[in-house]
Amino acid sequence: MSLVVIGTVAFDAIETPFGKTDKIVGGAATYASLAASYFYDEVKIVAVVGDDFPQAEIRNLNNHHINTEGLQIKQGEKSFFWAGKYHNDMNSRDTLVTELNVLADFDPIIPESYQDCEYLMLGNLTPKIQQTVINRMHKRPKLIVMDTMNFWMDIAMDDLLQTLKMVDVLAINDSEARQLSGEYSLVKAADKILTMGPKYLIIKKGEHGALLFSNGQIFSAPALPLAEVFDPTGAGDTFAGGFIGYLAKVGTINFNNMKNAIIYGSALASFCVEKFGTERLLNLTPQDVSARIGEFVKLSKFEIL
């Protein structure tokens, strides 16, 4: 039994009001697999890099029990590279550079040893590639979680709608939910999106928390108010990885477990933004995680008799 994460493993160069980095390791699959590794031991990656990607960074993943057999290394090619600059509010950013490189013709290979996949995390990639991965699984995983973004709604909506039909959970942000549904009210947006395939919809609202919708039920999760958001890169992927990692750990899929999974995902994301890139995610202790969960409980608990 395993949790397979597909997404980018890449280089980022990040500029925030607090400083800037050279090329550092990033990518949706990197963040999501690291986050999931705190809850589940059998995390496996499907991704592609060039031969410029440092072996030491791959070992970092392996040290977290992340299986990288499905990480293709293309000789003579370069890894995906993104450079961006965050505005002062940290909620908006400009993309400075996008070099697709190896991602341009990424054909995901699913190693035989990954065919025990029970939990599948489709990180943000073209909907076509996400679909290919589902189709290459001999047996449909028990739970498929899909991340996507406005970019694919703009240029590949038909593919996206097809892929949506094949998944159990969709995780997108509020403006994406509005774009996908054509509804401004998030309640109406959720009603529409839940007719498109997924049984569960998570709407991520960044500093305002997240909403979970399913079958007439709604859960509102808080975000931890932070004095400083150092670098928001990867927070959404970390959230998704923590979410599915926690569900893989508990093994039963229902609304109550999803609620807790959202709190665990939010807790991991709150660590992610404390430092540049994946730095904070590499060395958390179980005590760090449980103390942070305690803060979420305290933050949102009230008792009305």
Next chain:
Amino acid sequence: MSLVVIGTVAFDAIETPFGKTDKIVGGAATYASLAASYFYDEVKIVAVVGDDFPQAEIRNLNNHHINTEGLQIKQGEKSFFWAGKYHNDMNSRDTLVTELNVLADFDPIIPESYQDCEYLMLGNLTPKIQQTVINRMHKRPKLIVMDTMNFWMDIAMDDLLQTLKMVDVLAINDSEARQLSGEYSLVKAADKILTMGPKYLIIKKGEHGALLFSNGQIFSAPALPLAEVFDPTGAGDTFAGGFIGYLAKVGTINFNNMKNAIIYGSALASFCVEKFGTERLLNLTPQDVSARIGEFVKLSKFEIL
């Protein structure tokens, strides 16, 4: 013992994507006192209207046990009038008309029978008038809650800072908290504002809920996700009125009771936006309120062992 509410009692003309109204009754003190009346029987208003204000509307308040002895009626003058139009997102609006009328030289009179005031709600007005009301109370109330807005930060910041020193709770929205403190992070904004006088700060975030800060503690309250927001006018005043009304009912001021007060205030506000103006606030039953509270509990509850 009583709860005194000072603020506007006025006419509004409202246009939303769902329709428009002629002049209807509005004003911060109207919304706040109606909301408070669901929890507390001794609510008293300090406000001013012209002789164009219908007696029937004053009787509506009296029917909710709201004492209007402190409501001045200026013969030969007209009531405050505001007209506004909401944009499609319902989060932003344009002011079309503001006619100060009787408000231009409002001198609040505190009837002798109001001097038993234990709970004082300072609705949004010039900080000078808010201060005058505090000074005209023979005995300092047990709890003073203050609402204000960016407009006073722009043109009367010194007065506002003086008034702030005299209150216990400040309730403002997120952009106002940022403007008042000069800090983007709400955690840092709260730290600064809590050195300016109030012991408690409520940051209202509309559809994203509210945050309560005090002495290193934070509470994050959800907002009820609504399929339709029909008319947001008065939601903030309704929230504040429900908040202080609930505290007046329980009688003990501490962080836990404040948390519940925020949930009760949010519940009343969620009714307010369902219809134009005060319509929905005029005829709620205790069952309506407790069912809505139940929705808030269900919405935000999770149990991590």
